[in-house]
Amino acid sequence: MKAHVNIMWFRRDLRLEDNAALYHALKSQLPVIPVFIFDRAILDKLDDKTDRRVEFIHSAVVEMQQYLQGLNSSMEVYYGFPKEVFETITSRYEVEAVFTNRDYEPYGLERDQEIKTQLSEKGIAFKTYKDQVIFECNEVMKDNGTPYTVFTPYSKRWKAKLNDFYLSAYPVKKYQQYYYQTSPNPIPTLESMGFKAVSKSFPAKQLRDDIISKYHDTRDFPGNDTGTSRLGVHFRFGTVSIRKVARVARSINDTYLGELIWRDFYQMILCHFPQLGKGAAFKPQYEHIQWRNNEEEFKKWCDGQTGYPIVDAGMRELNATGFMHNRVRMVVASFLTKHLLIDWRWGEAYFAAKLLDYDLASNNGGWQWAAGCGCDAAPYFRVFNPSLQTQKFDKALEYVRKWVPEFEEFTYPRPIVQHEFARKRALEVYAKALNP
Known part of the structure; x- marks a missing residue:
């Protein structure tokens, strides 16, 4: 008899804390299987087989897996095309719903629509949540309902709307007993996917108040190694929560908060002007x-x-x-x-x-x-x-x-x-x- 489960599909949100979709998946109280796909639709286009982003993702997934093993659970990690992977998953389990955080890039939107259609044909819900931005596509708009195309007025409206609700952390750990209990699943090696590690260190994901508090004075000087937070790669792959960083920035440095607003602004622009x-x-x-x-x-x-x-x-x-x-x-x-x-x-x-x-x-x-x-x-x-x-x-x-x-x-x-x-x-x- 197939296990009755929900799926948490990780993409650019590689963390097990303050994660919107993960919180909602665990709170559903069905056993949750964490899933990550090394997506061949993306990886096959990478000419550089020492691309350090793949290595970064791999190391983040390994770190998550180690944590899950401490809870007698495991992430299922695949190398393939998402549609084929979900055929495999839905043949092995009785899946009620797939939970994931929204992706706003053109490929992500097309992929998610394809998977949503595929799942709906099997009677499986596809539930998406906001996680990688503070405000998404239509949340900060002009009074007439059209999108801002100039940053300064957008920034003012963004700040006026901001309150503790939008920066609240999702208490994932309260529900972690709902991870599916299983023995560890192997993670594909970089080599098995045609990639090679170059073994260079990545920027730390530590949020340093001392750097952020002086950011307005130090950010323009490239010779200063501690002039910026170097958190960009962690924002990109979601290994740190944007809400957590925004809470710190709001309390100690408005200039740094402004950089986070630029992130939301450009995501909003891409959403309204996909061309x-x-x-x-x-x-x-x-x-x-x-x-x-x-x-x-x-x-x-x-x-x-x-x-x-x-x-x-x-x-x-x-x-x-x-x-x-x-x-x-x-x-x-x-x-x-x-x-x-x-x-x-x-x-x-x-x-x-x-x-x-x-x-x-x-x-x-x-x-x-x-x-x-x-x-x-x-x-x-x-x-x-x-x-x-x-x-x-x-x-x-x-x-x-x-x-x-x-x-x-x-x-x-x-x-x-x-x-x-x-x-x-x-x-x-x-x-x-x-x-x-």
Whole structure:
């Protein structure tokens, strides 16, 4: 006789505390089987088989499994396509409902609709919850019911709506006796999925009040290793609760809270303007820009060989660690789109392949902001001067010396383009496209 169970499907919420869908699953009082799928629809597209995001997810799943074993339970971890996995699960168990937290990206929406349809044909409920944001798609809107497309008024409305209810933790541990009791299930190894560990450490998920409390003073200086929280990868995969972080930020640093609001803002924008996830510019007139798209120059940008130390430092940090300081992200994005006149989508795709904390909504929003074509974007005539950015935010050259130690040597390349020439060229090309 098949066991009568509910399923908790983990995706970008890899934690066993303060988890909305997990709380509701356990509270249903049927035995709950935790499930994670290494999704081949995603993994098969990754060319880099040392992609550290897969390693990060694997380590998070192993950590969860160890905790569940202490409760005489186990996570069922699969490598395959979700539809096929759920065929397997529903053939082995009598499933009443599948609980999961909402995903707002185009692929996630399509996948979830497919699974919902598949389950409904078997009489199985598919229940979704808000978990990775504080406010989702339609919760912070203008008085006339339309979405905000400018950050500042959105931020004010967001803060006005915020109260303890939205930041309350879900008391998962109160109901953990409802995990399905079973012996441990094996977890597929990275190697069995065609990936390889590179054994580098990941940013700690510890929430440090001392860093967040000084964030407004330290966040713009890339040479300061404790100037930012480095929690981006944990937000991306849900290994920390966004509610927990927002509670701390609200009490000790409004600037940090503002960064969390930007996350919600970009998720909301992607929800209301899904074409952005398919490569469209938010401002259609920017599609007329005549990009140069020089492949040799793009490769130099990717490799950190542009002859601009702050730009090269950022790209080398990204390539080596999967992280890039946010101030430097703006500098390198402006450089690619304005100095080199290379399509922002090329840079967006490179970041998507390299960033540990890659998030479609925020990455797309950031690149369109830098290129001038996004909602609430920097005006097209704003062109970051890499030298001035260095003087302002890395005056002692700590960051540059760490990543570009040879920048004063004869071996270091000459600047790929002169700043004033590049600035003038960018303004002319943009103006021609926007004022035909």
